[in-house]
Structure formats: structure tokens, C-alpha cells
Amino acid sequence: MIRTLPETGSTNADLARALASGERLGEGDWLVADRQTAGRGRKGRTWFDGHGNFMGSTVVRLTPGDPAAGSLALVAGLAVHEAVSPLVPPPHAALLKWPNDLMIGAAKLSGILLERVGDAVVVGIGVNLAAAPVVEGRATIALSAFGPAPDRDLFADMLSRQFARELERWRTYGLEPLVRRWLAAGHPAGTPLSVGEPGEQPIIGEFAGLTADGALQLRLPDGTTRVIHAGEVRLAPNS
Numbered sequence: 001m002i003r004t005l006p007e008t009g010s011t012n013a014d015l016a017r018a019l020a021s022g023e024r025l026g027e028g029d030w031l032v033a034d035r036q037t038a039g040r041g042r043k044g045r046t047w048f049d050g051h052g053n054f055m056g057s058t059v060v061r062l063t064p065g066d067p068a069a070g071s072l073a074l075v076a077g078l079a080v081h082e083a084v085s086p087l088v089p090p091p092h093a094a095l096l097k098w099p100n101d102l103m104i105g106a107a108k109l110s111g112i113l114l115e116r117v118g119d120a121v122v123v124g125i126g127v128n129l130a131a132a133p134v135v136e137g138r139a140t141i142a143l144s145a146f147g148p149a150p151d152r153d154l155f156a157d158m159l160s161r162q163f164a165r166e167l168e169r170w171r172t173y174g175l176e177p178l179v180r181r182w183l184a185a186g187h188p189a190g191t192p193l194s195v196g197e198p199g200e201q202p203i204i205g206e207f208a209g210l211t212a213d214g215a216l217q218l219r220l221p222d223g224t225t226r227v228i229h230a231g232e233v234r235l236a237p238n239s
Helices: 011-020 069-087 152-173 175-185
Strands: 002-005 030-033 054-061 094-097 101-104 107-117 120-127 192-195 203-210 216-219 225-228 233-235
Touching (some): 011 107, 069 094, 094 175, 120 152, 175 203, 192 216
Antiparallel strands (some): 094 101
């Protein structure tokens, strides 16, 4: 079920509050907003709420035997990649930047925010269908750059179905095929990356694949490899 709202503060916050209050939210249900007045990205950044874009959240109920909850970032990224790729005409292509940003070239098309609430994870997804935000120091893009913007509701249906498929694969087959498929959809080995939170001295290196549990491997200039489990990852300026 996809429930739409003309306006809300944040679909992630709405679902997190419902979970915290004990409301039983089922997997497969989505909350989608036409407009968000307090949308959030990573580290609490304001999330652009351009009209005609996709802004929605869903809930994953963690069960015994599930892979590590953090790997849902890869699940969500793959779901968005699969939903978006048919809408991007060649020679352009959508590529995943670890762990789940979707890029076209050096421009960001989509962002994903995961928030743990007890035994559940709220998965929030934003995709620039009609309009790209202006973000200082970052390139952004919308699918409208390639023609008429996709219909938001049709896209929501397509994404919800793809996310359900990816979630089933995650539970059935585990992390090995997930990591393999992410690598096929992600930036190629050797891509220059910069890792570090704003205000910190970034770590510069090259993408060297993922570990078995989906962490980023960064090859440093001295030839050593550092494993990154979390952090702000950007394409390095010379990429």
C-alpha cells in the first residue's frame, strides 16, 4: 500500500514516531509526500522537497536470521538503481556511490536515509524526478534533464515493487549476491574517492571494492587498503 500526503514534515519522522508509539506498521507499506517541510538527509541536513520529485519512506521489520541491518543501505541503493536505470537514456548511466547515493556522472540524483527504531529500520528515499536542488559544492541532476519528468505515482509503484524484490533476495540469499550486484551497479574500481565528515581532513584514495559484509575498501596512495564502515563519501575532484 502506498499512502500519499499533500504535505508533511518528514515521511521518515512520521514513520519513526508511529513505530515509537507502538503502531504496527507492515512491510511493503509506503508513506509518500507531495511536499516535505522538514525533510532530512544525512547528519540532519535539510532535504530538498521539489514538487514532482519522489519523497517517501517505508519500514523494514528486522527478524532473527536477517543479514546485518546496516546492509539495508545496499539493498535500498540497488532498489533505486533498478527502478531508475530504465529511465536514463544512453550514453548516460546511473551508478551507485557507496553506500547508496545514485549518481549520473558526478551529479547526485538520489539520496537515502536509514534510521533504526527498535527492531525496525525506517528507509527514506528521495529521487530527483522533476527538479534538482541547488547544493553548494555539489553537482545535482534530475531525470527531467533527459526528457519529461517521470510520473511520481508510477515511479512510486515501480520503486516499491523493486524494493520488495530486493528485500526478499536479501533475506533469502544473504550478502554475497547483494555485494556482487552492488559492485556491478557501482562506481568502478579505481574511482578516486574522498572520505570524511565536513570539517575533517578527508581521506583520499581509490575505490577497491567492498568487503564481504558490504563495507567500503579504500586503497590509499601508499598502497595499503583501509576499510570504511561509515562516513561521508564523495567522488574526489579529479574523478
